[in-house]
Amino acid sequence: MDFKVLAHDKQTKARCGEIRIANHRIPTPVFMPVGTQGTVKTLTPLHLKEVNTKIILCNAYHLCLRPGEQVIKRVGGLHKFIGWDGAIITDSGGYQVFSLAKLTKVSDNGVEFQSPIDGTKLFLTPERMTQIQNDIGADIIMAFDECVPYPCEQDRASVAVKRTLSWAERCLNTHKNKQQILFGIVQGSVFRELRIECARNLVEMGFDGYAIGGLSVGEGAFLMNEVLEYTGNYLPQDKPRYLMGVGFPGDILDAIEQGIDMFDCVVPTRNGRNGCAFTSTGKVKILNNQYKEDLKPLDEMCNCYTCQNFTKSYLRHLFLANEILGLTLMSLHNIYYFQNLMQQARESIRKGEFKDFKANFLGRQSQ
Structure with a gap:
C-alpha cells in the first residue's frame, strides 16, 4: 500500500490524499x-460504479457463517465471488460481538458464540478471523477487537483495551497475505487515557493503517468529536485513519475536520430503503402526503440517475405499492449524495476552504 497526503486545509486538520493498493x-x-x-x-456493482464508488465494506464474520470462507476462496476470492472489481475492506467481526452480546461469551482467548443463522456454537479467535480474511482476499482487513457499549465503566473499558491490544498483536503474527494491508483498531470508549494508551501501543506494533472503533454507540456527537480530536494526535500522519460505522453527513464532516480519511456506514442505504433521502437542503421523507403530486425530483441540485429521471410523486407511489424499484432508486440517490459530498469535501480541502464548505453545507441543511 502507498498512502499520500496531497493537501491540508488551512484552518483545520482536514486533509485529502490517495490510497494506492493493488490496482x-x-x-x-x-x-x-x-x-x-x-x-x-x-x-448492483454497476450501480455503485456509476456513482463513483471506489471501495466497499464487507463483513468477514457474516461471510464465514454463510457461505463460508472456503467457498469464497475456491471461487478465487471475494472480488470474483461478488462481481466487484473495485477495492474491498473487510471488518473482522468485533462489532458483531458487541451487537450480538446475548449470543456471545468473550474471554482473553477469543469469542464463543451461537450462530444467529442455525444456532451452532462456534469459537472465534484473532488468529481465526485473520485467517478468514486472508482466505477471502479483501484488499484491506481489520484486526479483531472488543467493542464496549456506552455508557461503560472505565474498568470494563480498560479490560477491553488490554484485550484489543493482545488480539491486535496476535492478528499481526498470524497475518500472512502480504498483498493485503492490516489495520489496527483503537478502542477505549470515551476515556482519554485509555484511547491514548491503545493508540500508542498499536502504533508501536506498526500497522498499515489505524481505525477508531467503539464510537457512534450512543455517546453523542460532542463526546465523539472530543475522542477524535485527542486520539488523532497519537496516530501517524503518514498512515490512513478510519472512523468505523459513522455515517450521517454532519458527523462525517466533523470527523474530516479532525483529520479522518475513511468512513463506512449503513446510513445511506438503510435510510433509502425506509423512504428517506438526503438532499442539498435536508432530508426528504418520501411517504409524506405532501409529495403525492410533487413532480419535482428529490433534489433539483442532484445529477444522479434517480433525480434526473423520476419525480417525488413516482417514488412515493413505488413505496406505497411495495415495489422494489423504489428501494433501489432511493438507495442509489443516497449513495450518490454521499460520494458527491466526499468529492466536494476533497475539493474544498485542496483549496484550503473546508471550514467554509462545512459551514455552508450545514446552513443549507436547515433550510
Whole structure:
C-alpha cells in the first residue's frame, strides 16, 4: 500500500490524499458503502460504479457463517465471488460481538458464540478471523477487537483495551497475505487515557493503517468529536485513519475536520430503503402526503440517475405499492449524495476552504 497526503486545509486538520493498493486508487476522504453479506442492499456493482464508488465494506464474520470462507476462496476470492472489481475492506467481526452480546461469551482467548443463522456454537479467535480474511482476499482487513457499549465503566473499558491490544498483536503474527494491508483498531470508549494508551501501543506494533472503533454507540456527537480530536494526535500522519460505522453527513464532516480519511456506514442505504433521502437542503421523507403530486425530483441540485429521471410523486407511489424499484432508486440517490459530498469535501480541502464548505453545507441543511 502507498498512502499520500496531497493537501491540508488551512484552518483545520482536514486533509485529502490517495490510497494506492493493488490496482486501486482510492481518493480520501472516502465513504465506503456497506455490503455486509457481499452485497450493498438493492444495488448492483454497476450501480455503485456509476456513482463513483471506489471501495466497499464487507463483513468477514457474516461471510464465514454463510457461505463460508472456503467457498469464497475456491471461487478465487471475494472480488470474483461478488462481481466487484473495485477495492474491498473487510471488518473482522468485533462489532458483531458487541451487537450480538446475548449470543456471545468473550474471554482473553477469543469469542464463543451461537450462530444467529442455525444456532451452532462456534469459537472465534484473532488468529481465526485473520485467517478468514486472508482466505477471502479483501484488499484491506481489520484486526479483531472488543467493542464496549456506552455508557461503560472505565474498568470494563480498560479490560477491553488490554484485550484489543493482545488480539491486535496476535492478528499481526498470524497475518500472512502480504498483498493485503492490516489495520489496527483503537478502542477505549470515551476515556482519554485509555484511547491514548491503545493508540500508542498499536502504533508501536506498526500497522498499515489505524481505525477508531467503539464510537457512534450512543455517546453523542460532542463526546465523539472530543475522542477524535485527542486520539488523532497519537496516530501517524503518514498512515490512513478510519472512523468505523459513522455515517450521517454532519458527523462525517466533523470527523474530516479532525483529520479522518475513511468512513463506512449503513446510513445511506438503510435510510433509502425506509423512504428517506438526503438532499442539498435536508432530508426528504418520501411517504409524506405532501409529495403525492410533487413532480419535482428529490433534489433539483442532484445529477444522479434517480433525480434526473423520476419525480417525488413516482417514488412515493413505488413505496406505497411495495415495489422494489423504489428501494433501489432511493438507495442509489443516497449513495450518490454521499460520494458527491466526499468529492466536494476533497475539493474544498485542496483549496484550503473546508471550514467554509462545512459551514455552508450545514446552513443549507436547515433550510
